[in-house]
Amino acid sequence: MDERLQWISQAARAARRAGWVLGQISGPERRQILLAMADALERPDVRASVLRANAADVAQAELARDRGEIAQALIDRLVLDERKLAGVVDGLRQLASQPDPLGRVSIDRELDDGLGLRRVACPLGVVAVVFEARPDAVVQIAGLAVRSGNAVVLKGGREAANSNAVLVEVLRRALADQGFDPGALVLLEDRADVDALLTLDRDIDLVVARGSSGFVRHVQQASKIPVLAHAEGICHQFLHASADPEMAARVAVDAKCGYPAACNAIETLLWMPGAELALDRCVTQLGQAGVEIRACEATRARHPTLVAAAQTDFGHEFGALVIAVRRVDNLVAALEHIEQHGSRHTESIIAQDETAAAEFLARVDAACVFHNASTRFADGYRFGLGAEVGVSTSKLHARGPVGAEGLITYRWLLRGTGQVAGDYGPGKRRFRHRDR
Amino acid sequence: MDERLQWISQAARAARRAGWVLGQISGPERRQILLAMADALERPDVRASVLRANAADVAQAELARDRGEIAQALIDRLVLDERKLAGVVDGLRQLASQPDPLGRVSIDRELDDGLGLRRVACPLGVVAVVFEARPDAVVQIAGLAVRSGNAVVLKGGREAANSNAVLVEVLRRALADQGFDPGALVLLEDRADVDALLTLDRDIDLVVARGSSGFVRHVQQASKIPVLAHAEGICHQFLHASADPEMAARVAVDAKCGYPAACNAIETLLWMPGAELALDRCVTQLGQAGVEIRACEATRARHPTLVAAAQTDFGHEFGALVIAVRRVDNLVAALEHIEQHGSRHTESIIAQDETAAAEFLARVDAACVFHNASTRFADGYRFGLGAEVGVSTSKLHARGPVGAEGLITYRWLLRGTGQVAGDYGPGKRRFRHRDR
Numbered sequence: 001m002d003e004r005l006q007w008i009s010q011a012a013r014a015a016r017r018a019g020w021v022l023g024q025i026s027g028p029e030r031r032q033i034l035l036a037m038a039d040a041l042e043r044p045d046v047r048a049s050v051l052r053a054n055a056a057d058v059a060q061a062e063l064a065r066d067r068g069e070i071a072q073a074l075i076d077r078l079v080l081d082e083r084k085l086a087g088v089v090d091g092l093r094q095l096a097s098q099p100d101p102l103g104r105v106s107i108d109r110e111l112d113d114g115l116g117l118r119r120v121a122c123p124l125g126v127v128a129v130v131f132e133a134r135p136d137a138v139v140q141i142a143g144l145a146v147r148s149g150n151a152v153v154l155k156g157g158r159e160a161a162n163s164n165a166v167l168v169e170v171l172r173r174a175l176a177d178q179g180f181d182p183g184a185l186v187l188l189e190d191r192a193d194v195d196a197l198l199t200l201d202r203d204i205d206l207v208v209a210r211g212s213s214g215f216v217r218h219v220q221q222a223s224k225i226p227v228l229a230h231a232e233g234i235c236h237q238f239l240h241a242s243a244d245p246e247m248a249a250r251v252a253v254d255a256k257c258g259y260p261a262a263c264n265a266i267e268t269l270l271w272m273p274g275a276e277l278a279l280d281r282c283v284t285q286l287g288q289a290g291v292e293i294r295a296c297e298a299t300r301a302r303h304p305t306l307v308a309a310a311q312t313d314f315g316h317e318f319g320a321l322v323i324a325v326r327r328v329d330n331l332v333a334a335l336e337h338i339e340q341h342g343s344r345h346t347e348s349i350i351a352q353d354e355t356a357a358a359e360f361l362a363r364v365d366a367a368c369v370f371h372n373a374s375t376r377f378a379d380g381y382r383f384g385l386g387a388e389v390g391v392s393t394s395k396l397h398a399r400g401p402v403g404a405e406g407l408i409t410y411r412w413l414l415r416g417t418g419q420v421a422g423d424y425g426p427g428k429r430r431f432r433h434r435d436r
Numbered sequence: 437m438d439e440r441l442q443w444i445s446q447a448a449r450a451a452r453r454a455g456w457v458l459g460q461i462s463g464p465e466r467r468q469i470l471l472a473m474a475d476a477l478e479r480p481d482v483r484a485s486v487l488r489a490n491a492a493d494v495a496q497a498e499l500a501r502d503r504g505e506i507a508q509a510l511i512d513r514l515v516l517d518e519r520k521l522a523g524v525v526d527g528l529r530q531l532a533s534q535p536d537p538l539g540r541v542s543i544d545r546e547l548d549d550g551l552g553l554r555r556v557a558c559p560l561g562v563v564a565v566v567f568e569a570r571p572d573a574v575v576q577i578a579g580l581a582v583r584s585g586n587a588v589v590l591k592g593g594r595e596a597a598n599s600n601a602v603l604v605e606v607l608r609r610a611l612a613d614q615g616f617d618p619g620a621l622v623l624l625e626d627r628a629d630v631d632a633l634l635t636l637d638r639d640i641d642l643v644v645a646r647g648s649s650g651f652v653r654h655v656q657q658a659s660k661i662p663v664l665a666h667a668e669g670i671c672h673q674f675l676h677a678s679a680d681p682e683m684a685a686r687v688a689v690d691a692k693c694g695y696p697a698a699c700n701a702i703e704t705l706l707w708m709p710g711a712e713l714a715l716d717r718c719v720t721q722l723g724q725a726g727v728e729i730r731a732c733e734a735t736r737a738r739h740p741t742l743v744a745a746a747q748t749d750f751g752h753e754f755g756a757l758v759i760a761v762r763r764v765d766n767l768v769a770a771l772e773h774i775e776q777h778g779s780r781h782t783e784s785i786i787a788q789d790e791t792a793a794a795e796f797l798a799r800v801d802a803a804c805v806f807h808n809a810s811t812r813f814a815d816g817y818r819f820g821l822g823a824e825v826g827v828s829t830s831k832l833h834a835r836g837p838v839g840a841e842g843l844i845t846y847r848w849l850l851r852g853t854g855q856v857a858g859d860y861g862p863g864k865r866r867f868r869h870r871d872r
Binding site: 094369373376378382412418424 | 815
């Protein structure tokens, strides 16, 4: 094992020990740490130094963008302004106010006299988070880790190096001020550390990957550790024949333009015969909002000035003010299009017809399925999870926006009085299996 | 895509459609299917044909064993006798009597006026199960699939080909008799099908792997689909100084000898100073039960006739009537030994001292942690889960014995009245986040 790998492994093990204490203290104590973190980030001097560090990162990134090395979308994610900072602080307080996820007993079952089984929630242990830009993720993740009693190893992108370093230092100091080992929060600096990290399956329990789809896919393929992530956010908004035109357009503009680089932004608008007026309003208002619309032939027959969509525009994540528009024959055809092109992230239907909406909600196989609401609501903060670890498009463990629960597992604790399994079975003692 | 792969992909897609219906019908209807399956397996003619098919498989396997091609442990798993058959039928009925896992609303939250979020349990879709021997797994898995509304693709080992074919036919007929598409239950026959199957990440949502650790590791490495499995079951029983000697021995014999090929059998016995009498009883009774005991030097100082253990005997899964015995200095040393050598499956402490037991239960990072009970209780049937998909040593999704819940995921359903995310945030509308 090379020296650097060994150092990371040791840091992860030390983090596990430090984090173990966070899992053992009481819920109110964990809450206190979160509030202390929020308070620290609101101190004017801290806020100023965070914003200063971020401004330096952004300036650097803008030069790189001008050289054509990075995309504007990355800079959008990198910027940490007063508004975003207020959002993450608010998220920490929301987290603090939530019920404690640890120690919950999801099963409490008497197997027999003096043989009691309990399934008890506990932290995963050590969670590694690798991300490209978005320094606000540092705070969210650290908050969720404290809430769930986990240690965390962070590896941010080079672009956010200054922002991340300042933020982690503030959070570590808040931990220490509360009397806890700041070693529960580790920041790795070196790019080469990511691939090393992904091999440490004995030291790290879960990897959360956030960033571009290329980056996430690389992590998923290189990791020996389970990865929680979404590689893509290819979300659709479907205009049913019964859609209210004004609502359809208002929701589409929010879903496309609110934050085009976000994974929960829509990439494709589907419409069916009968939804022409809704389509018209969408085209007008998206156009006014500066969105480039790439349309199928049927759509262009109605709106000839629109650019023709290529087949590859469907199922493509633009991450920018571009949208593909396609006519489908009916609800079933919309479901088929989504099945084929969606990434199982978030799908929405705009419809006044409750039966159609119910069918859409029942049939779409995605983490989030919405009726008459913007796909942009698919977010841990908006769902009331306090903050999100990330959004998972996997079906296992945690799906969709993942909050503290995604960092929790459980253990089965059995307390007996000397029972042996051989005494039970057909023709022998029978289990009682009575839930308490 | 080659022809065979295409065939499997089509069968999996057809299974998804057939299984979708199982997820949509009511809980009582799913219950009815399970009871019909149990009844079918109890019909004397069916039972006879199952046992006949299994006898043929076992006879074949015994020849292979005599040629040194397969291990006795595999034959132990292959045998399906009246007792095991009664066990799985009982398991189907237990499953039928359990609360329905589908449709459960784990979060019902008002985000704002007319904006309601629900997190609703739903089936994964299509589960593939690859296993080596154990034809009883066919019934367990099919039962759990019905209970959880999933389709299932089964690929059993060559050794159990006759048993599996008969069992699947019985279960498919039961499905059809109840008016459902038997295509929800697919049996693959060819060995080469496994690797093909593992590439179909669009068609299959979860792979459950059961078999030898070499087989499971192969599946884990080859699969593009998430795998639920345990590669190893390296379980320890620790004799604390306060252990009751008689209880210690009784539990150890059950945990080692009840079914040595099982993953929840113990492989190592740890003891600390003060537990000498418990050790003595264990050595005597394990010896009488025919167990080969491989002991550390400190243990041999007390029991000189025991074989000396090699370092590699610790952390080794014997899967047979062999056990390693080691003295550790104290509880902490036992925890360290388990941390280093255990497979996070099941660990137990025998102790009258409640404080020591509590510390063991709090500190051991394993799916199951037991006090004064045999590790053999770590089993879905014994835990009251009806049957088990398998035992998972992963910390994510489902941990330990996995029942129907392991085949369930959830979707976030949001119903709005035209809300957009841009209206909410600091300085704007605030979410209500009121749970109902």
